[in-house]
Amino acid sequence: MEVKAGELLESIHYPSDLKKLGEADLERVCKELRQYIIDVVSVNGGHFGASLGVVELSVALHYVLNTPYDQLVWDVGHQAYGHKILTGRRTVFHTNRIYKGISGFPKRSESEYDTFGVGHSSTSISAALGMAVASQRKGETDRQHVAVIGDGAMTAGMAFEALNHGGIENSNLLVILNDNCMSIDPNVGALKEYLTTITTSRSYNRFRDDMGYVLSKLSELGPNALQMAKKIEKSIKGTLLKESNLFEALNFRYFGPIDGHDVKQLVKVLKDLKNIPGPKLLHCVTVKGKGFALAEKDQTKWHAPGLFDKITGEIKKTVSEQPVPPKYQDVFGHTIVELASMNPKIMGITPAMPSGCSLNIMMKAMPDRAFDVGIAEQHAVTFSAGLATQGMVPFCNIYSSFMQRAYDQVIHDVAIQNLNVVFCLDRAGLAGADGSTHHGAYDLAYMRCIPNMTVSAPMNEEELRNLMYTAQQDDMGPFSIRYPRGSGVMADWQRPMRAIPVGKGRKICDGEDVAILSIGHIGNEVLKACYELGPEGIHPAHFDMRFVKPIDEELLHEVFSKFRKVITVEDGCVMGGMGSAVIEFMADHGYAAKIIRLGIPDRLIEHGEQPELWAECGYDAFSIAEAVKKITVSRPTRSLAS
Known part of the structure; x- marks a missing residue:
C-alpha cells in the first residue's frame, strides 16, 4: 500500500534535492520523514524503532556528505529506512521486505548509495575502514568514509577489532556511535555502563561543546597547530574524565556526546569533522522509536511490531476461532524452564536475542541461570564451552544465520573437546522477510561435517521438546537442534517429554x-x-x-x-x-x-x-x-x- 509523503519530502528524490534546501528547512524534513516511516510501516510492516531513532542523523549525513562519492555504511540495516527514502526509493518504499520488493537492509545491488550489504551487526567499522584505506591508496583524499554503528553492535568483538586496526591507519574514517542503550533488547555489559558514565559527566560535557570547533579551525592553520591542540585536548580529557581513554587509547579522536535529535547541531558538527583528518568517533545520544510515544516507552516490543494502528498504537493480530499453535521459539522458552527445574546443571545463553529466541522466559524465572552476553556469538559459544567443562549443560540459543559467525568456536572449543553444549538454532531454513542475510540455509550442512556433533531437527513442537530432553542427558556431547521461525502445527503441544534414541528416524x-x-x-x-x-x-x-x-x-x-x-x-x-x-x-x-x-x-x-x-x-x-x-x-x- 503506497502512502503519500509530506510536501517537502515529496520534493526530495535524492540527496542532491535535499542539499537545495536551507538549514532552516531540515527540522520540517525530519518531521515529514519520521511521519512517513510511521505511515508506511504501520500498514506494511517492517522494522520500526531503530529507523525512527536516526531520522535527524540520516538527514544531516546526506545534507553534509557528498553521497554516494562519500561512503556511508549503516550498521545494521534496521537503522536505514530514512536513508533509503532519501536515496531514490521513496516511491517504492511501500514494497519494503515484501516478496519481489526492496530489501529491508542496505544492499549494494539495489542502490549505489548502499555501499555495503548489512544484515548482521558490527561489520560497519571494518567495511568503512577498508573503503578508507582503498581511497587513500587511490589518492582520493577528499573522500569521506562514515560508519554508523549502534551501541548494541559495539558489544561484538569484531567492532573492537576494527577500532584497534583503525586507530593505527591514518585514514579518513568517522565512526558515529548511535547510543540508544538498545539493540533489540536493552543492552547489557560494561560498555553500556561506560557510555552512561560519559553521557552523565557534567564537567566533560561542558568541555566538549567547544573543543571540536576549535580543532576544526586549527586544522586549517597547519599540522603543528593541530598536533599541539590534540595534546592539550587529550590532557584535559584525561583530567576531566578518565573513562574517555577507551576510544582515545585506540587513537580515535573522540567527540561528543551530542544530541542525536538536534539536526542543526548535527549538521554543524559533521561539517566541522570533515576538516579533521584521521580516525574520529562521534558519540550521538538518541532514543529508539523517537517520535512515536509507545515505541519510545517499550522499545523491545516496537523493534518490529508488525501492522499497527498509527493513531491508537494497537498492534493488529490475526484472530482465529481455533486454538493457535505456538511459535517454536516459545516452545523452546517454556521447555527450557521445565527442563532446568528438573536438571540444576542446565544454563541458558543467548547473544543479545532474549526476546527473539524466548530465553527471556528463563531469564525471568531463573535469572541466575540465563545469560544475555550481548551481540557476541563467538563469546557465547566459548562461554558455553567453559560452562560445560565444569559439568553444566548449556543451551546456547543462536539464530542459524548468526551461528555462522562462531563456526570456529563450535569446532575448536566445543567439538574437539567433545563438550555437551546444546545448540538451539532458531530461524533455521528460509526465515522470511529479512532475506538472504537471515535465512538459516546452511546449518545442516555445516554442522553435519563436524566430528562428535549430533545434528537434529524436529517436525513439530512435541518433537522439539523431546529433542531438548534428549540433548541434556549425560554424555550427549555437542548437540544441534534446528527449528524455523514462526508457528508449529500443534495446539496441544505441552505433552510429557521422553528421550529419543539418537540417530533414529x-x-x-x-x-x-x-x-x-x-x-x-x-x-x-x-x-x-x-x-x-x-x-x-x-x-x-x-x-x-x-x-x-x-x-x-x-x-x-x-x-x-x-x-x-x-x-x-x-x-x-x-x-x-x-x-x-x-x-x-x-x-x-x-x-x-x-x-x-x-x-x-x-x-x-x-x-x-x-x-x-x-x-x-x-x-x-x-x-x-x-x-x-x-x-x-x-x-x-x-x-x-x-
Missing part, C-alpha cells in the same frame, strides 16, 4: 512407488502433499529422519531395499545437506535408486513470506506433489486444495 506413513524422506518442520508440507495425492491414487511412503547425523542407517536400508524412487525434502541447502547424506549412504552401500533432492538451491534467496519462498525453491506442498508425480507416472496436474 520414524515412519510417518507406509506407501508404494516412492519414498519421501524429510527433516524438520518442512515434513508438514510433505504431509499436505501426501493428503492431496491420495485421491489421485498415489500413495508415497513418508519418513521423518529427525537426525542428519548420525543418520538412521537401519531406516535407509529399509528404504533402499524397497524403493527405487526417493525424494528428499529439507528447508536447507541441497549442497551438503540431508539429501547429500542420503546419496552418500546409497553410494557407500551399493544401492541404486533415482533420487530427487528438494531444498534451497545453490543461489541466494531474497526476502518474502516463508510459503512464497518455499514455492519459489520448489518444496512447498504443491511442488512436492508435482515432484512425486514426475518421478512416478505422468498424470494430469491440478492445484492443491487451499
Whole structure:
C-alpha cells in the first residue's frame, strides 16, 4: 500500500534535492520523514524503532556528505529506512521486505548509495575502514568514509577489532556511535555502563561543546597547530574524565556526546569533522522509536511490531476461532524452564536475542541461570564451552544465520573437546522477510561435517521438546537442534517429554512407488502433499529422519531395499545437506535408486513470506506433489486444495 509523503519530502528524490534546501528547512524534513516511516510501516510492516531513532542523523549525513562519492555504511540495516527514502526509493518504499520488493537492509545491488550489504551487526567499522584505506591508496583524499554503528553492535568483538586496526591507519574514517542503550533488547555489559558514565559527566560535557570547533579551525592553520591542540585536548580529557581513554587509547579522536535529535547541531558538527583528518568517533545520544510515544516507552516490543494502528498504537493480530499453535521459539522458552527445574546443571545463553529466541522466559524465572552476553556469538559459544567443562549443560540459543559467525568456536572449543553444549538454532531454513542475510540455509550442512556433533531437527513442537530432553542427558556431547521461525502445527503441544534414541528416524506413513524422506518442520508440507495425492491414487511412503547425523542407517536400508524412487525434502541447502547424506549412504552401500533432492538451491534467496519462498525453491506442498508425480507416472496436474 503506497502512502503519500509530506510536501517537502515529496520534493526530495535524492540527496542532491535535499542539499537545495536551507538549514532552516531540515527540522520540517525530519518531521515529514519520521511521519512517513510511521505511515508506511504501520500498514506494511517492517522494522520500526531503530529507523525512527536516526531520522535527524540520516538527514544531516546526506545534507553534509557528498553521497554516494562519500561512503556511508549503516550498521545494521534496521537503522536505514530514512536513508533509503532519501536515496531514490521513496516511491517504492511501500514494497519494503515484501516478496519481489526492496530489501529491508542496505544492499549494494539495489542502490549505489548502499555501499555495503548489512544484515548482521558490527561489520560497519571494518567495511568503512577498508573503503578508507582503498581511497587513500587511490589518492582520493577528499573522500569521506562514515560508519554508523549502534551501541548494541559495539558489544561484538569484531567492532573492537576494527577500532584497534583503525586507530593505527591514518585514514579518513568517522565512526558515529548511535547510543540508544538498545539493540533489540536493552543492552547489557560494561560498555553500556561506560557510555552512561560519559553521557552523565557534567564537567566533560561542558568541555566538549567547544573543543571540536576549535580543532576544526586549527586544522586549517597547519599540522603543528593541530598536533599541539590534540595534546592539550587529550590532557584535559584525561583530567576531566578518565573513562574517555577507551576510544582515545585506540587513537580515535573522540567527540561528543551530542544530541542525536538536534539536526542543526548535527549538521554543524559533521561539517566541522570533515576538516579533521584521521580516525574520529562521534558519540550521538538518541532514543529508539523517537517520535512515536509507545515505541519510545517499550522499545523491545516496537523493534518490529508488525501492522499497527498509527493513531491508537494497537498492534493488529490475526484472530482465529481455533486454538493457535505456538511459535517454536516459545516452545523452546517454556521447555527450557521445565527442563532446568528438573536438571540444576542446565544454563541458558543467548547473544543479545532474549526476546527473539524466548530465553527471556528463563531469564525471568531463573535469572541466575540465563545469560544475555550481548551481540557476541563467538563469546557465547566459548562461554558455553567453559560452562560445560565444569559439568553444566548449556543451551546456547543462536539464530542459524548468526551461528555462522562462531563456526570456529563450535569446532575448536566445543567439538574437539567433545563438550555437551546444546545448540538451539532458531530461524533455521528460509526465515522470511529479512532475506538472504537471515535465512538459516546452511546449518545442516555445516554442522553435519563436524566430528562428535549430533545434528537434529524436529517436525513439530512435541518433537522439539523431546529433542531438548534428549540433548541434556549425560554424555550427549555437542548437540544441534534446528527449528524455523514462526508457528508449529500443534495446539496441544505441552505433552510429557521422553528421550529419543539418537540417530533414529520414524515412519510417518507406509506407501508404494516412492519414498519421501524429510527433516524438520518442512515434513508438514510433505504431509499436505501426501493428503492431496491420495485421491489421485498415489500413495508415497513418508519418513521423518529427525537426525542428519548420525543418520538412521537401519531406516535407509529399509528404504533402499524397497524403493527405487526417493525424494528428499529439507528447508536447507541441497549442497551438503540431508539429501547429500542420503546419496552418500546409497553410494557407500551399493544401492541404486533415482533420487530427487528438494531444498534451497545453490543461489541466494531474497526476502518474502516463508510459503512464497518455499514455492519459489520448489518444496512447498504443491511442488512436492508435482515432484512425486514426475518421478512416478505422468498424470494430469491440478492445484492443491487451499
